[in-house]
Amino acid sequence: MFAVLKTGGKQYKVQSGDVLRVEKLAADAGDKIQFNEILMVGGDSPVVGSPLVADAAVQADVIDQIKGDKVINFVKRRRKHSSKRTKGHRQQLTLLRITDILASGADASGVKAAVGAGSVAGVPVATPKKAAAKKAAPKAAAAGGDDLKKLSGVGPALEKRLHENGVTTFAQIAAWTEADVTEMDEKLSFKGRIEREGWIAQAKDLASK
Incomplete structure (x- = not known):
């Protein structure tokens, strides 16, 4: 059998x-x-x-x-x-x-x-809650943040990716070190853009207003 x-x-x-x-x-x-x-x-x-x-x-x-x-x-x-x-x-x-x-x-x-x-018992453990938490995180982070689209070269899609990586304010970008810039370049897959567009200088100016 x-x-x-x-x-x-x-x-x-x-x-x-x-x-x-x-x-x-x-x-x-x-x-x-x-x-x-x-x-x-x-x-x-x-x-x-x-x-x-x-x-x-x-x-x-x-x-x-x-x-x-x-x-x-x-x-x-x-x-x-x-x-x-x-x-x-x-x-x-x-x-x-x-x-x-x-x-x-x-x-x-x-x-x-x-x-x-x-x-x-055949039911995935906490999968729905985890998925919901991940979807809610960017919105929650962005709720009290700055309008990052004011930075040169940042549109809605790139702003969303910044939010997903925990970046929601100009103050955060203004405080980036070289190591932070290198890490964010990899995460955003836009190598060199941060320096070319002058995000840090722009963020310092915008954060002070």
Whole structure:
């Protein structure tokens, strides 16, 4: 008998005894878990879900929490003074051994459901609040700030990017050091503009008015 289960946005065809690597789950090594999102159960009498097979499940033992192979992503920006960088990433995974495929009786098995590491009972933890906070931050920061569009070369889009980086007043810009200018050049992707446009001198003048 085999089954097709869904976890971490991916589908896996499994049989009893298979060793599987999946997106990280909230479980410790040695735990027994159960996948309840079963798309198909195969065998002598195959059952295809619509979309899921009711009361079916796949049970597994957690072998270990591991990391995938390191992936290097090379980024080169065009027309940005040959700016380039590399970023590395290792996906967090859970290593499992499939133990049982249940065509029925999943609800009464008593085995805890497999849940993603960033979720509780399948619901992402605090994601909506975080997203709302990020969207609200620029508006809140700009509410008591200066009109940065008075600076030479600053339009609505660039003003928004400055707000997103915590810059809302002329006084902040007037106090920038060389290190601050270099850092902001990178964040805004407009290398040299701050010095060419004379933002610091303009900001000092505007802040004093």
